Amino acid sequence: MSHDHHHGPTIDPERLAYYQRMATAVRELLIEKGILTDAQIVATIKKMEARGPALGARVVAHAWVDPNYKTRLLLDGSAGVEELGIPVDGTRLIVVENTEEVHNLVVCTLCSCYPRNILGLPPDWYKKAAYRARAVKEPRAVLAEFGTVLSDSVTIRVHDSTADMRYLVLPARPAGTEGWAEDKLAALVNRDSMIGVQAAKEPEQ
Amino acid sequence: MKPIFKPGASVIVSNREVDGHKRTPTYIRGKSGVIERFCGSFRNPESLAYGGDGLPRQPLYRVRFLQSHVWPEYQGSFTDTVDIEIYQHWLEPVS
C-alpha cells in the first residue's frame, strides 16, 4: 500500500519557486480584477500576526484565578474568551480542562484545524502527517516524545477536530503558584500546553 | 434537520461508501460510541466542498469512543477516549 513510506514534505527550490510564482500570479490577478486589494492582504496579515499563544495564556491564567470564570469558560469557550475582550470571529471554541485524572490532547487528523484566533498559526509539527496520524492512536507515545509521561491512572482524552469546533486545553495550574498575579501565571502557559502535548511550565525554584 | 440523538445515547458510525469530500475519518467508521454533546447544526461540508449551499444544516455532535474499542491493539488505559465531531447523517442508533 502507498502509505508504507513517508518522505514528508521536502524543500525543492525549483518547485518552491514554481508555487511562489503561482501565488504571486493568483494574487496579482485577483487584485487586477478588483476582487481584493493589496491593502486588504496587508491588513489581513497584520491581523493574523496579532494573534498568538499570549491570548490563550491570558485566558488560562484568568481561569486559574477565577473559579466562576473557569466554569463559564468550560461551559462556553467562545463566550468566555470574548469576555476578556479577545475577538473569536465566529469560532466555536470548546475548552477542555486537564486535571489529576484527565489529560486532553488536540489533533486534527484530516487537515490542521486549530484555534487560530486564540493561538495564532499552528506549529509545523501540528500540520504534518506524523502527529496527525499517530496522536489519535498512540497518544501516550506521542506525549512521551514531547517529554510528557503520564501514568496509566490518568485518562487521556484525544479530541479530533474534524468539523466546526475548535479546541483549547486548559492546562492544570502548577503547584507552588498560590497567590501569583495573572500576568506572572500567564508566563507559565506556553502554546504546547494549550494543545495538550505538554503541561504548563513549573515555577522556577 | 432536527437533532435526534441525546447526550448519552449510543450510536454507531456508518460504514457506507461515500465518494468525495467528507469529514468523517476512516478510522472511526463502523465504530460505536456515545454522544458527548450536541454542538449545533451546521452547513453540510459534503455540499459546501463542491460549491453547494450546504443546506439543510446537519446536526453536529461530539461522539466519545473508547480507544480500546477503536484500536484493538491499543496500549494505554482502558478509560482513554477519543472525541470526534460527527454529523448526524453519519450516525445510526445502536439498537
Added chain:
Amino acid sequence: MKRGVHDIGGLPNNQIDQSEHDYALWEKRIDALLVLLASEKQIMRVDELRRGIESLDIDAYNELSYYERWIASIAKILVEKDVITSTELEARMAEISTRKTTS
C-alpha cells in the same frame, strides 16, 4: 473503503519532527488570500480548499509543503469557478519568471 490521501488518522508514521520555522511572507500572503476569499468575499469556502488539497495525488500531497498545497488548491478552485482562467494564470506565471526579482 477508499481512504483519501489526507485521511491518515491511525496509520503508522515516523517520530515527530518538532522543528519549527517562522512563517515566510509568501506563506502569510497565501493564508491571507484564503481568509479574504473565504470570509470576507465569500468566493470560495474552506471546504473547497480542503477538497482541492485532497484531490492532489498522493505523492504531491506528501511532498508539497503546507502552503504549496494551499496555493495549488486555491488556484484550482478559482479556475473551476471562472474567477481566473488557466490561460491567464499560466501566462502570468510565465511573465513573472522573466522578471528580474521575485517578491
